[in-house]
Amino acid sequence: MLRKTLTVLVLSSAVIAAPMVQAHGGAKGVVKERMDLMDDMKGAIKTLSAIYKGERAYDAEIVRKAALVIRNHSGDAMTRLFPKNSIHGPSEAKPLIWQEWERFEKLAKRQQVISQGLHDAAENQQGAAQANGHMMGSAGMMGQKSMMGGGHMMGGEMDSAEHYAAMPSNMVFKMLTDNCSSCHTRYRVED
Numbered sequence: 001m002l003r004k005t006l007t008v009l010v011l012s013s014a015v016i017a018a019p020m021v022q023a024h025g026g027a028k029g030v031v032k033e034r035m036d037l038m039d040d041m042k043g044a045i046k047t048l049s050a051i052y053k054g055e056r057a058y059d060a061e062i063v064r065k066a067a068l069v070i071r072n073h074s075g076d077a078m079t080r081l082f083p084k085n086s087i088h089g090p091s092e093a094k095p096l097i098w099q100e101w102e103r104f105e106k107l108a109k110r111q112q113v114i115s116q117g118l119h120d121a122a123e124n125q126q127g128a129a130q131a132n133g134h135m136m137g138s139a140g141m142m143g144q145k146s147m148m149g150g151g152h153m154m155g156g157e158m159d160s161a162e163h164y165a166a167m168p169s170n171m172v173f174k175m176l177t178d179n180c181s182s183c184h185t186r187y188r189v190e191d
């Protein structure tokens, strides 16, 4: 009951509530928690990557499972682990996160949409065999890319789970990993 209320609070006022969250959890704990969350996703990406590289047999059930791990770690599940200015110890987070909080949140939410789309596209295997081939450069993909580069990441109706669900799953996977990179490039310190 309490948990449900908290979730609703976080969901309904993530932008306002986020800076207040830090007053509660220990910052060290939060940094560790989000590193664990990121590492979980890395594991799921590894599994998917093996499938789309052809190192592992295509299995829609495994694709769905991995996509769900990522989806469940997206959006508020991720951003709630970034209370204001929580950079401590080994953290590689950049202060820019909190200067551009809405943009950061959008990337986390977009990941939720794409991973849901990947889950729903798991049966669309036809592109899998050519994951690194010319399909990636098709007109559809380029259109999607230029849309993403336009700064309206949440803008078009193309950016919906339904849209991704209709695409070959390897393309959705590529968009998912591009989204990880977009966030890291901007908001994570390079090693």
Ligand code: HEC
Residues within 6 Å of the ligand: 031, 034, 035, 036, 038, 039, 041, 042, 045, 070, 090, 091, 092, 093, 094, 104, 105, 107, 108, 111, 176, 177, 179, 180, 181, 183, 184, 187, 188
């Ligand atoms: C909304 C932004 C954002 C998205 C999206 C995102 N990350 Fe991260 N990620 C970060 C930030 C910021 C850090 C640094 C956190 C810190 O060190 O405090 C990080 C750190 C990591 C780390 C290092 C964890 C550690 O143990 O130090 C891994 C691995 C990682 N991310 C994987 C992923 C993968 C895989 C995806 C996509 C499925 C992803 N991330 C999506 C922002 C993001």
